[in-house]
Amino acid sequence: MRPRTIDDIVGQDHLLSPTSLLPSALRCRRLPSIILWGPPGTGKTSIARAISNSNSSPDSSYRFVPLSAVTAGVKDVRDAVEEARRWKRSGKRTLLFLDEVHRFNKSQQDSFLPVIEDGSIIFIGATTENPSFHLVTPLLSRCQVLRLNPLQPCHVAALLHRAAGDHENGLPCSAGLPVQVEEEAIDFLSHHCDGDARVALNALEVAATSAAARIAGGNSGDKEIAASVTLDDAKEALQCKHLAYDRAGEEHYNLISVLHKSMRGSDTNAAIYWLARMLEGGEEPLYIARRLIRFASEDVGLADPSALGQAVACYQACHFLGMPECNVNLAQCVAYLALAPKFVAVYRAMGAAQKVVRESGGQNEGGAFASEECTHKTDEGNGVHLPS
Numbered sequence: 078m079r080p081r082t083i084d085d086i087v088g089q090d091h092l093l094s095p096t097s098l099l100p101s102a103l104r105c106r107r108l109p110s111i112i113l114w115g116p117p118g119t120g121k122t123s124i125a126r127a128i129s130n131s132n133s134s135p136d137s138s139y140r141f142v143p144l145s146a147v148t149a150g151v152k153d154v155r156d157a158v159e160e161a162r163r164w165k166r167s168g169k170r171t172l173l174f175l176d177e178v179h180r181f182n183k184s185q186q187d188s189f190l191p192v193i194e195d196g197s198i199i200f201i202g203a204t205t206e207n208p209s210f211h212l213v214t215p216l217l218s219r220c221q222v223l224r225l226n227p228l229q230p231c232h233v234a235a236l237l238h239r240a241a242g243d244h245e246n247g248l249p250c251s252a253g254l255p256v257q258v259e260e261e262a263i264d265f266l267s268h269h270c271d272g273d274a275r276v277a278l279n280a281l282e283v284a285a286t287s288a289a290a291r292i293a294g295g296n297s298g299d300k301e302i303a304a305s306v307t308l309d310d311a312k313e314a315l316q317c318k319h320l321a322y323d324r325a326g327e328e329h330y331n332l333i334s335v336l337h338k339s340m341r342g343s344d345t346n347a348a349i350y351w352l353a354r355m356l357e358g359g360e361e362p363l364y365i366a367r368r369l370i371r372f373a374s375e376d377v378g379l380a381d382p383s384a385l386g387q388a389v390a391c392y393q394a395c396h397f398l399g400m401p402e403c404n405v406n407l408a409q410c411v412a413y414l415a416l417a418p419k420f421v422a423v424y425r426a427m428g429a430a431q432k433v434v435r436e437s438g439g440q441n442e443g444g445a446f447a448s449e450e451c452t453h454k455t456d457e458g459n460g461v462h463l464p465s
Contacts, residue, residue, distance in 0.1 A: 227272025
């Protein structure tokens with residue numbers, strides 16, 4: 078069911094609309110080297126393959142060479158480049174696609190630099206990790222980084238409908254008989270796959286296989302009878318929901334950030350939800366407890382000085398108990414901090430003072446001089462006040 082051309086791809090309209098970068102570059106045959114960055118199942122490999130087939134003339138299409146950083150090494154890259162140079166002399170460009178590019182180390186990534194620079198290949202890398210963290214700067218400077226978004230439910234539903242109706246490559250082919258998919262099943266899968274088309278298609282295929290097995294076990298094997306995929310089939314096929322989380326990557330920082338913002342906005346329910354997301358994803362509870370200690374002084378501060386004591390006690394409780402028992406200690410502290418009044422004056426004052434020190438605004442006066450100067454200023458009514 079992989080799309081053949083750019084026009085077949087569903088979703089990613091910000092990249093594939095007629096006036097955006099990729100279609101415009103394909104029309105004028107000036108495709109740059111690119112990095113496709115996005116979550117799994119959003120179309121990175123599909124876009125790369127579709128680019129190589131999107132020219133109407135076979136003579137002008139790109140030659141597509143796929144590699145995976147999981148199994149390939151520098152020798153594979155070198156062999157692909159040498160062959161690309163031979164094809165270039167005959168007038169055909171090579172599109173070298175490297176999946177999971179973030180798995181290459183620095184020296185392996187550096188091997189692409191000269192061949193991208195001299196135009197021997199058009200490089201397309203695909204990664205689920207933030208390129209700024211995992212790719213070397215010289216490679217990023219030679220490539221356009223294009224970010225893919227999780228697919229919307231309407232996009233996933235369109236893909237599922239397409240798979241259900243394709244008799245050559247879709248569900249009827251894999252199930253071995255006609256398949257009818259209830260709209261409720263498609264709606265369930267499209268809303269519970271987290272924008273991952275691969276998860277939705279795999280679950281639909283498993284559901285169709287189960288529906289076909291019911292028919293095979295209940296009659297003589299009439300292949301004209303259609304298998305009906307129900308909502309229960311879809312739920313059984315999808316099983317538990319995968320939680321998108323990584324303990325050291327971008328999602329790690331996204332979730333701790335949104336936990337902070339929920340507490341800062343005094344939204345207790347949201348804060349406890351994001352806490353549960355982190356814990357279910359396998360986050361270290363002491364890391365969360367340390368962030369709560371920081372929040373107690375940064376956001377609550379002098380509005381409730383006991384908040385710091387609550388956060389430190391929470392850290393100690395997590396250290397004593399560990400998971401899963403300490404989840405309630407964390408939830409109690411998160412709720413306390415979310416409901417506490419907020420006062421960021423100390424945080425701002427400290428930032429302003431550090432800025433003055435870095436900029437030498439206070440010169441390098443000694444302690445005795447500074448004390449006398451502060452006393453003099455206070456006597457004049459110009460003392461230093463915490464910003465509101």
